[in-house]
Amino acid sequence: MPEAVLQRAASEMLDWQGSGMSVMEMSHRGKEFGAICTQAEADIRTLLAVPEHFHILFMQGGGLGENAIVPMNLSRGTTADFVITGSWSIKSQKEAQRYCTANIAASNAGDHHTRLPDPSTWQLSKDASYVHLCTNETINGIEFQQLPDLAALGSNAPLVIDFSSHVASRSVDWRRVGLAFGGAQKNLGPAGLTLVIVRDDLLGHALEICPSAFNYKIVADNKSMYNTPPTWGIYMAGLTFQWLLRQTEGALTGVAAMEQRNIAKAKLLYDFIDTSSFYVNKIDPGCRSRMNVPFFLVDESRNDAFLAGAREAGLLQLKGHKSVGGMRASIYNAMPLEGVRALVSYMREFERSHA
Numbered sequence: 001m002p003e004a005v006l007q008r009a010a011s012e013m014l015d016w017q018g019s020g021m022s023v024m025e026m027s028h029r030g031k032e033f034g035a036i037c038t039q040a041e042a043d044i045r046t047l048l049a050v051p052e053h054f055h056i057l058f059m060q061g062g063g064l065g066e067n068a069i070v071p072m073n074l075s076r077g078t079t080a081d082f083v084i085t086g087s088w089s090i091k092s093q094k095e096a097q098r099y100c101t102a103n104i105a106a107s108n109a110g111d112h113h114t115r116l117p118d119p120s121t122w123q124l125s126k127d128a129s130y131v132h133l134c135t136n137e138t139i140n141g142i143e144f145q146q147l148p149d150l151a152a153l154g155s156n157a158p159l160v161i162d163f164s165s166h167v168a169s170r171s172v173d174w175r176r177v178g179l180a181f182g183g184a185q186k187n188l189g190p191a192g193l194t195l196v197i198v199r200d201d202l203l204g205h206a207l208e209i210c211p212s213a214f215n216y217k218i219v220a221d222n223k224s225m226y227n228t229p230p231t232w233g234i235y236m237a238g239l240t241f242q243w244l245l246r247q248t249e250g251a252l253t254g255v256a257a258m259e260q261r262n263i264a265k266a267k268l269l270y271d272f273i274d275t276s277s278f279y280v281n282k283i284d285p286g287c288r289s290r291m292n293v294p295f296f297l298v299d300e301s302r303n304d305a306f307l308a309g310a311r312e313a314g315l316l317q318l319k320g321h322k323s324v325g326g327m328r329a330s331i332y333n334a335m336p337l338e339g340v341r342a343l344v345s346y347m348r349e350f351e352r353s354h355a
């Protein structure tokens with residue numbers, strides 16, 4: 001979370017803008033919360049340049065929830081294609097099997113998820129109801145630098161992207177997307193809120209078994225108020241959206257400014273790792289994630305010492321995911337360049353004193 005957002009929320013915690021209530025005490029149908037929600041929706045539409053024919057939904061259930069909610073709403077019980085690129089797309093494909101035929105169109109498992117399968121090699125189904133990609137594999141540290149043009153690959157299926165871990169870190173080419181979903185907790189706000197952005201024509205095809213609260217058409221028709229939405233999450237994400245809108249880098253603002261900053265942050269860290277013989281990142285440079293940088297100490301017996309020293313230097317949460325091991329620096333939007341500088345200077349000093 002950006003510190004400015006936390007400060008603002010703290011200052012409004014007991015009394016939101018003279019209403020006499022905390023946001024947590026408001027009715028979700030009252031005018032105060034209505035204003036918060038409407039503003040948040042308008043701001044994320046502006047930030048991500050979401051066209052008018054897409055609905056913005058504030059839901060619950062997280063990324064894993066969407067792994068079931070998407071096939072219940074889009075698959076019509078037929079076939080959906082999955083491009084396997086790492087841990088999260090594997091989970092999505094497995095979950096979807098309960099609702100449809102979940103075809104694996106391509107997989108980079110043979111490369112241990114270190115490079116993206118070239119779109120020209122994808123075996124897309126003839127009549128897939130959708131094609132699923134995880135556009136930033138958080139655990140593996142691999143990111144699509146551009147979205148595939150499915151039409152050019154001979155598919156007329158809508159593209160579904162899980163952008164949980166890089167939403168608002170870069171722009172989205174909506175011409176190539178049918179639906180995007182993301183848990184808020186990486187780049188937008190606290191856990192508990194899920195952002196879904198879905199094209200008009202994809203609503204209204206849900207399976208009978210789909211719970212009403214997870215039926216995109218019902219949620220859209222009720223402006224995310226079919227049931228009580230995660231009000232605190234929407235409020236906090238709304239403050240983050242306003243913070244994002246205020247960010248500038250030279251002439252750039254909002255997400256374009258963040259993207260510039262994220263490129264600089266990632267470059268600083270990858271360049272250092274690549275020039276060091278003490279640390280290594282195994283991901284193909286053409287698809288390295290700007291948000292999640294997994295790296296290994298060449299001598300892994302020093303891992304505990306590295307982490308202990310990092311903690312002492314105020315550098316937290318660097319232990320890699322247990323399925324990958326090593327280290328992982330998650331440098332989301334709220335992490336300033338100075339934070340990455342501090343990490344690199346710690347890594348340099350650790351190398352100097354242990355090499």
Ligand SMILES: *Cc1c(COP(=O)(O)O)cnc(C)c1O
Pocket residue numbers: 061062063064065088134136137138162163164165183186
């Ligand atoms: C973190 C993350 C999720 C999270 O799912 P939850 O159900 O919210 O825990 C899903 N997809 C990706 C790519 C993620 O990084």
